[in-house]
Amino acid sequence: MTRYQHLANLLAERIEQGLYRSGERLPSVRTLSQEHGVSISTIQQAYRLLENLQLITPLPRSGYFVSPRKAQPPVPAMTRPVQRPVEVSQWDEVMTLLDTRGDKNVVPFGSGSPDLDQPGLKPLWREISRVAQHQPEAVMSYDMLTGRQELREQIARLMLDGGAVVSPDEIVVTSGCHGALAIALLSVCKAGDIVAVESPSYHGTMQMLRGFDIKAIEIPTDSQTGISIEALEMALEQWPIKGVILVPNCNNPLGFIMPDSRKRQILSLAQRHDIVIFEDDIYGELAAAYPRPSTIKSYDVDGRVLLCSSITKSVAPGMRVGWIAPGRYYDRVVHMKYAASSFGVPATQMAVASFIRDGHYHRHVRRMRQIYQQNMETYTCLVRQYFPCGICMTRPQGGFLLWLELPEDVDMVSVSKQLRLQNIQIAPGSLFSASGKYRNCLRINCALPPNERNRNALKQIGEAVQGAMEHFAIVRGT
Amino acid sequence: MTRYQHLANLLAERIEQGLYRSGERLPSVRTLSQEHGVSISTIQQAYRLLENLQLITPLPRSGYFVSPRKAQPPVPAMTRPVQRPVEVSQWDEVMTLLDTRGDKNVVPFGSGSPDLDQPGLKPLWREISRVAQHQPEAVMSYDMLTGRQELREQIARLMLDGGAVVSPDEIVVTSGCHGALAIALLSVCKAGDIVAVESPSYHGTMQMLRGFDIKAIEIPTDSQTGISIEALEMALEQWPIKGVILVPNCNNPLGFIMPDSRKRQILSLAQRHDIVIFEDDIYGELAAAYPRPSTIKSYDVDGRVLLCSSITKSVAPGMRVGWIAPGRYYDRVVHMKYAASSFGVPATQMAVASFIRDGHYHRHVRRMRQIYQQNMETYTCLVRQYFPCGICMTRPQGGFLLWLELPEDVDMVSVSKQLRLQNIQIAPGSLFSASGKYRNCLRINCALPPNERNRNALKQIGEAVQGAMEHFAIVRGT
Ligand SMILES: Cc1ncc(COP(=O)(O)O)c(C=O)c1O
Numbered sequence: 001m002t003r004y005q006h007l008a009n010l011l012a013e014r015i016e017q018g019l020y021r022s023g024e025r026l027p028s029v030r031t032l033s034q035e036h037g038v039s040i041s042t043i044q045q046a047y048r049l050l051e052n053l054q055l056i057t058p059l060p061r062s063g064y065f066v067s068p069r070k071a072q073p074p075v076p077a078m079t080r081p082v083q084r085p086v087e088v089s090q091w092d093e094v095m096t097l098l099d100t101r102g103d104k105n106v107v108p109f110g111s112g113s114p115d116l117d118q119p120g121l122k123p124l125w126r127e128i129s130r131v132a133q134h135q136p137e138a139v140m141s142y143d144m145l146t147g148r149q150e151l152r153e154q155i156a157r158l159m160l161d162g163g164a165v166v167s168p169d170e171i172v173v174t175s176g177c178h179g180a181l182a183i184a185l186l187s188v189c190k191a192g193d194i195v196a197v198e199s200p201s202y203h204g205t206m207q208m209l210r211g212f213d214i215k216a217i218e219i220p221t222d223s224q225t226g227i228s229i230e231a232l233e234m235a236l237e238q239w240p241i242k243g244v245i246l247v248p249n250c251n252n253p254l255g256f257i258m259p260d261s262r263k264r265q266i267l268s269l270a271q272r273h274d275i276v277i278f279e280d281d282i283y284g285e286l287a288a289a290y291p292r293p294s295t296i297k298s299y300d301v302d303g304r305v306l307l308c309s310s311i312t313k314s315v316a317p318g319m320r321v322g323w324i325a326p327g328r329y330y331d332r333v334v335h336m337k338y339a340a341s342s343f344g345v346p347a348t349q350m351a352v353a354s355f356i357r358d359g360h361y362h363r364h365v366r367r368m369r370q371i372y373q374q375n376m377e378t379y380t381c382l383v384r385q386y387f388p389c390g391i392c393m394t395r396p397q398g399g400f401l402l403w404l405e406l407p408e409d410v411d412m413v414s415v416s417k418q419l420r421l422q423n424i425q426i427a428p429g430s431l432f433s434a435s436g437k438y439r440n441c442l443r444i445n446c447a448l449p450p451n452e453r454n455r456n457a458l459k460q461i462g463e464a465v466q467g468a469m470e471h472f473a474i475v476r477g478t
Numbered sequence: 479m480t481r482y483q484h485l486a487n488l489l490a491e492r493i494e495q496g497l498y499r500s501g502e503r504l505p506s507v508r509t510l511s512q513e514h515g516v517s518i519s520t521i522q523q524a525y526r527l528l529e530n531l532q533l534i535t536p537l538p539r540s541g542y543f544v545s546p547r548k549a550q551p552p553v554p555a556m557t558r559p560v561q562r563p564v565e566v567s568q569w570d571e572v573m574t575l576l577d578t579r580g581d582k583n584v585v586p587f588g589s590g591s592p593d594l595d596q597p598g599l600k601p602l603w604r605e606i607s608r609v610a611q612h613q614p615e616a617v618m619s620y621d622m623l624t625g626r627q628e629l630r631e632q633i634a635r636l637m638l639d640g641g642a643v644v645s646p647d648e649i650v651v652t653s654g655c656h657g658a659l660a661i662a663l664l665s666v667c668k669a670g671d672i673v674a675v676e677s678p679s680y681h682g683t684m685q686m687l688r689g690f691d692i693k694a695i696e697i698p699t700d701s702q703t704g705i706s707i708e709a710l711e712m713a714l715e716q717w718p719i720k721g722v723i724l725v726p727n728c729n730n731p732l733g734f735i736m737p738d739s740r741k742r743q744i745l746s747l748a749q750r751h752d753i754v755i756f757e758d759d760i761y762g763e764l765a766a767a768y769p770r771p772s773t774i775k776s777y778d779v780d781g782r783v784l785l786c787s788s789i790t791k792s793v794a795p796g797m798r799v800g801w802i803a804p805g806r807y808y809d810r811v812v813h814m815k816y817a818a819s820s821f822g823v824p825a826t827q828m829a830v831a832s833f834i835r836d837g838h839y840h841r842h843v844r845r846m847r848q849i850y851q852q853n854m855e856t857y858t859c860l861v862r863q864y865f866p867c868g869i870c871m872t873r874p875q876g877g878f879l880l881w882l883e884l885p886e887d888v889d890m891v892s893v894s895k896q897l898r899l900q901n902i903q904i905a906p907g908s909l910f911s912a913s914g915k916y917r918n919c920l921r922i923n924c925a926l927p928p929n930e931r932n933r934n935a936l937k938q939i940g941e942a943v944q945g946a947m948e949h950f951a952i953v954r955g956t
Pocket residue numbers: 112175176177178179202204247252280282309310311312317321322820
């Protein structure tokens with residue numbers, strides 16, 4: 001982020017927080033320049049940016065004023081998915097999403113990748129280089145089946161931050177959080193079983209269910225408090241459900257953090273019905289608030305929570321370093337690790353262990369939390385500006401994903417095809433439903449820095465949505 | 479290998495080949511020293527080594543003579559496993575084997591790891607170091623789901639050596655050969671299915687079957703020509719078998735290479751019964767003969783062979799770079815890759831691609847083929863010397879594994895527990911059977927250089943076996 005962007009964010013925050021009220025005059029360029037010790041032109045750039053975001057309005061010869069406050073779009077209401085177990089579909093759409101990976105010409109708003117263009121990552125790739133040079137034998141050899149000891153020790157420390165006391169010997173290192181979830185599911189479920197999921201929920205997990213012939217029952221989910229415990233309870237009474245997959249902290253795609261009381265409630269529900277909780281904490285470290293929110297695992301007394309996570313979102317996906325704390329399923333998980341994925345890559349495990357141990361991890365995560373919060377605010381403003389009225393939008397409590405709900409009739413699957421021709425990739429909402437719901441929704445990756453290219457792309461998305469709405473209005477003759 | 483070891487191997491070979499006959503006088507130390515341009519003491523060391531191996535005998539003041547030829551132990555006969563589908567057991571024993579990994583005090587004769595203390599591997603870890611420094615972005619990012627293009631191109635080239643013409647787009651990169659087999663099995667089979675396997679066969683694959691609730695039917699297998707096609711045919715007529723897992727080239731554990739005619743026969747059998755062949759080619763590059771043997775895949779016309787392999791044995795396990803050429807199951811395999819294991823580690827894939835492209839791979843493999851052949855000859859001699867009579871032993875056509883069959887009553891599972899206390903790890907034969915057969919067998923890893931420590935360990939194994947046989951004779955009162 002450049003200096004003027006930083007400043008603009010700061011001012012935008014003050015406006016959001018009501019420190020500068022609607023209609024109020026902002027400090028003069030000169031005053032701000034002195035206050036922040038930056039040049040006049042930097043302040044001018046920052047003001048122009050805020051003007052573009054329609055947060056402030058210039059009045060000739062009087063300076064800048066806070067724009068009349070445009071109402072925040074409402075948050076999406078509780079979802080209402082199909083209330084019976086279904087087979088997961090949507091593979092072709094997921095493939096389309098994955099296929100554009102690595103194409104530099106495409107703006108990947110649909111991806112879930114973190115920002116990797118960060119100096120805080122330098123110690124990580126330096127460390128990979130170092131271990132390859134200095135410990136070639138370990139790098140070349142088969143590793144321990146459960147993962148390297150020094151890494152499991154660091155992971156145990158990270159888990160403490162979420163309140164879970166887990167010893168390194170109770171942890172199994174996996175290939176990313178995806179690998180963790182796959183092993184967890186294969187250890188607990190068999191083909192034909194039913195598993196409950198939040199709705200919407202992450203498409204990777206859905207495709208896993210499909211691959212293993214497990215049926216999904218989608219449970220209504222609130223964009224601010226998470227899965228409906230009442231609806232889950234009803235489903236548990238009606239169907240032989242084996243477990244529930246939850247992303248309770250900084251949910252993908254909705255961004256909520258389940259309140260602690262609800263985390264406890266869902267755990268006791270799981271105990272009453274003797275089901276398993278697959279807890280996916282992959283975004284948990286990126287919560288806006290500090291200290292980070294607790295995991296459901298931290299309340300687990302009888303080992304029924306299988307905590308799965310990775311450094312994919314907090315650090316980098318390419319390491320493929322993830323883990324499970326499988327509670328009472330430890331033995332089955334170790335066997336399934338051997339059966340389904342066998343040994344891990346020592347080099348990246350060694351590098352990640354040092355990265356955490358030497359403090360680089362926490363420094364990087366602290367910084368990224370801030371950046372992502374700022375990005376999400378900026379993108380929220382931009383969406384208000386570029387998108388038509390009548391939409392709902394999440395107010396994420398962490399992570400870097402925004403979820404938009406458009407009027408019922410807008411079909412984001414076909415809009416996404418159109419955008420793809422403009423080299424813009426988005427994730428239509430239907431990817432996040434086993435039954436193909438949420439075609440009128442989309443998820444936006446706010447890890448992309450809000451630079452000119454990305455702002456323009458967002459504008460194009462807004463225009464395409466506008467077009468789809470108009471088209472629809474014409475078709476309906478309204 | 480030191481100079482004198484090299485020389486000893488050379489002379490041992492000439493003796494094996496009959497160039498020096500039993501009872502014949504060997505060239506004088508001085509003659510050999512001149513011929514090979516090495517010091518007198520080197521020749522003396524080599525001769526002493528051959529004397530230790532009982533290949534030559536010194537006669538005072540007359541020089542060295544070729545020892546009377548001790549008969550080669552016979553090869554094991556066709557195996558006779560249980561002829562019905564069974565659930566795989568033996569997990570605890572496999573765990574014991576895996577648990578000693580990385581313990582430097584243990585001599586790992588039971589492992590399947592290649593020799594990693596080789597200068598030919600230097601370009602590989604150097605390359606890892608280089609890609610981390612020079613392409614950090616690619617190293618940090620999610621990769622393509624099917625693996626990096628440049629790596630798939632190199633893999634396609636390697637497949638050509640085995641006669642299979644496969645385009646890079648028909649290849650899916652996996653986490654080792656184990657990951658390849660797991661994805662292949664999950665793509666084709668479901669819980670409750672039956673798969674035929676060679677007997678004995680690699681314990682990792684067996685545990686996979688167990689993990690996925692697939693039953694194994696063990697087919698009689700000959701230590702020189704491979705699986706009995708007749709017995710397989712009978713089994714196919716009797717049971718609803720989905721496919722057969724084969725390691726046709728440099729089999730683990732038996733070391734055979736299936737003759738090409740039998741490879742063709744088994745393929746047409748598979749066609750007639752419409753089953754799938756899971757071909758595991760992991761040792762195929764390490765065949766003693768050059769050019770390397772053909773894969774069954776090379777004869778495949780209707781895409782029913784899923785060829786699985788990796789660089790684990792030919793290069794290094796720690797890279798976790800493997801692959802599948804799944805033929806007509808490509809789409810299912812790609813989906814299952816996403817479901818079960820998701821993306822791979824870019825860093826090691828990039829390094830391996832360069833390692834192959836720049837010729838280091840072929841150079842290394844050529845050298846290792848020779849070393850392993852020499853090692854296996856040395857160990858064969860040592861076994862004849864250290865082990866009691868009445869054993870059978872394979873004559874591998876490649877790879878680095880020897881398989882020993884002791885008298886029926888010897889229990890290698892308990893011998894292995896005893897040896898473990900002496901810091902020697904062996905793989906008892908029962909690991910290689912779904913039904914716990916072959917307790918009187920063991921597999922020896924000849925990738926361990928035959929240095930003093932390892933020779934001594936082998937001697938101790940021989941003594942332990944001798945002890946078990948004597949114990950048994952006493953118990954039986956013979
Ligand atoms: C909620 C959630 N779980 C799991 C994953 C997969 O993570 P990994 O790349 O570590 O396998 C993702 C990645 O997008 C995710 O968003």
